[in-house]
Amino acid sequence: MDAVEREVTVPAPPGEVWPAVTQSDEVSAWFGADAQLEVRPGGRGVFRWRDGTERHVVVEDVEPPRRLSFRWLPFQRTAAGEIVLVPSTRVEITLDEVPGGTRVRVVEQPAFSLGSPPARSGGRVLAAIGS
Amino acid sequence: MKRDRTDAIFTALADATRRQVIRALSEQGPATATGLAANLPVTRQAVTKHLSALAEAGLVTATRRGREKLYQISPRPLTDAVSWMADLGGRWDERLAALRDHIAAPRRRR
Secondary structure (H helix, E strand, O other): OOOEEEEEEEOOOHHHHHHHHHOHHHHHHHOOOEEEEOOOOOOEEEEEOOOOOEEEEEEEEEEOOOEEEEEEEEEEEOOOOOEEEOOOEEEEEEEEEEOOEEEEEEEEEEHHHHOOOOHHHHHHHHHHHHO | OOHHHHHHHHHHOOOHHHHHHHHHHHHHOOEEHHHHHHOOOOOHHHHHHHHHHHHHOOOEEEEEEOOEEEEEEOHHHHHHHHHHHHHHHHHHHHHHHHHHHHHHOOOOOO
């Protein structure tokens, strides 16, 4: 099962792109969902789509202005208000300075393909579900 | 497509040996647990256990052959999993295009 890998080059330096991928109001402008993100390792986040779908994340790595990763928790609230299980995936966003701007690279893959999650991440995920 | 089914598939494929079993079945065609164990670094008993997990997720089907079962890949769920990944890729394409527009927009609000 391969990872999903996508990239785009944007006309601004990494220092200016970083807020666009980490600040809730800016992320909400392009993600396709309203985002509330707490960008620190172990921070929580919630994405709410216009149709009512809601998904939660736990932030893992934060290295401004270069790397952000988070894990989608394995459930979502559907538009109908039901909680359903979905595959847990991990998203890593990296920013690299290139001529003319920044290359934004996204890798999303099933969380399992990284092997067993480190105990600290597993603990965070469980804590997030439990609270 | 039902997401909970995809979840079962990903869970079944979370194990490296189970992925090896799937690969072996796709390369050598239908096989018994004994036949698979001969080419894998695990016991026949372990292979049987993994095959049961894969069958539960609908990834393989079994037909009885003598005293043993003959296993083969059931392609449909794997197609589901692949299409789920494709769907995910499409969503990131849209998001990153929107991010580029957002960044490129002159005098965007900070």
